[in-house]
Amino acid sequence: MxxxxxxxxxxxxxxxxxxxxxxxxxxxxxxxxxxxxxxxxxxxxxxxxxxxxxxxxxxxxxRVPLQHLTGTAFFRRVELSVGPGVFVPRPETESVAQLAIDRALGMERPRIVDLGTGSGAIAAAIADEVPGAEVHAVELSELALAWAARNLEPFGVHLTQGDLATALPEQDGSFDVVVSNPPYIPVGAVPVDPEVAEHDPEEALYGGGMDGLDLPRAAATTAARLLGPGGYFVMEHAETQAADVADFLERMGSWTAVTTHQDLTDRDRATSAVRNGERSGRIPTTPTTPTTGTR
Incomplete structure (x- = not known):
């Protein structure tokens, strides 16, 4: 051997x-x-x-992904089923989940939603680590949805097929935490690793627009709609996008306490914000209307 x-x-x-x-x-x-x-x-x-x-x-x-060959990926304390058609969760996203978990642990029976759940990694981790939480997850891709359904069923997560840009309109203002790892690679950028470029679904990678931020903007707009005043939003992005994400969140007029967070390698990996008392989630620019969003 x-x-x-x-x-x-x-x-x-x-x-x-x-x-x-x-x-x-x-x-x-x-x-x-x-x-x-x-x-x-x-x-x-x-x-x-x-x-x-x-x-x-x-x-x-x-360069077939290891997780495709074994059929499993590990995310925090959760073992996930993964394969072709779904984004393989990355270690750096665990720090994004940690931010949402830390916030939710200070609440009584929090309502949490993961926008663009992909394999269900973040939603599963939150449901696993936050006792009493009511966790929802939204996913558009039918292939990713099938993987998410398999992974989330044991945790009692409410899974909905839908676009992160228009998700759960009947539940506006009712959530305490919104978390998202939306696609954010700019148009024309090609991932370096063959495992990503050749095997992760394109709809899980490219965020739309030259800056890759159309879908992150849509996620932020939806978060502003779904959260009640004082609700917490946290979103993953590339380290080079941190300043732009903070800028558009501040200009939305829906957020306070906009904060950039680093991952375990000290890269600017996520930005969080707290919902103020206003109900508008509009932003001063009009990005291309997203039609997908899956991680």
């Missing part, structure tokens, strides 16, 4: 996979149906490589 892992590690390293040894071990553990820690213990006993290991390593070397 150790020789097979070393060969796999070398193959994955040559293919540019960022964590070749870890990925090799996770693929072997997946085939054996054990944890990575258990695999490492079994390697010491001299077990043979599992059947199909070389083929799976070859697919990973072709």
């Amino acid at each position: 150790e020789d097979a892992l070393r060969a796999a590690e070398q193959q994955l390293r040559e293919a540019g996979v960022p964590s070749p040894r870890v990925d090799a071990e996770l693929l072997a553990a997946h085939l054996l149906g054990v944890s990575r820690g258990r695999l490492q213990a079994l390697v010491l006993t001299g077990i043979p490589a599992p059947e199909g290991f070389e083929e799976l390593v070859g697919e990973r070397a072709a």
Whole structure:
């Protein structure tokens, strides 16, 4: 087994996979149906490589996402089912979920909604970590919706198919927290990693407009509509977009306490704001009308 892992590690390293040894071990553990820690213990006993290991390593070397090969992704304390058609949740988004969780933990029976839930990662984490919360999630893509339904059903999350730009009009002003990780890559920008560029759905990546912020603006407008006064909004974005996001939130006239937050690598990863007493969620510009939004 150790020789097979070393060969796999070398193959994955040559293919540019960022964590070749870890990925090799996770693929072997997946085939054996054990944890990575258990695999490492079994390697010491001299077990043979599992059947199909070389083929799976070859697919990973072709930069098929690890999570597509194992069918699972881990997000905070939650294990999610993922695959083609849904955005694979990223570690940096865990810090965005943390902001929403921290805010909700200070409330009694909070109502929370995740706009553009994708796989359901944020909504599932909140439902898992905030006792008594009523959690909603909105997703437009039918493929992503199917993954979200599988992941959110055990947590009792209310899942709705819909556009984040027009979500839940019958519940205006009734939520305490709105969180969103909308698509935000600018038009014309191509993700560097093949796993993202070739396997994540385009509708989960591109935010619309030259700055990539059409969908984030729509999410902010919807959040202003759904939240009651004093409600909390937090949204993920690229570090280069932090100043622009803070600017359009401040110009909306719907928010106070606009704050930029860093992820674990000290990059400007999210911006939060508190809903003031006004009911208008309009912004002074008119972005292209979004028709999707999924993470």
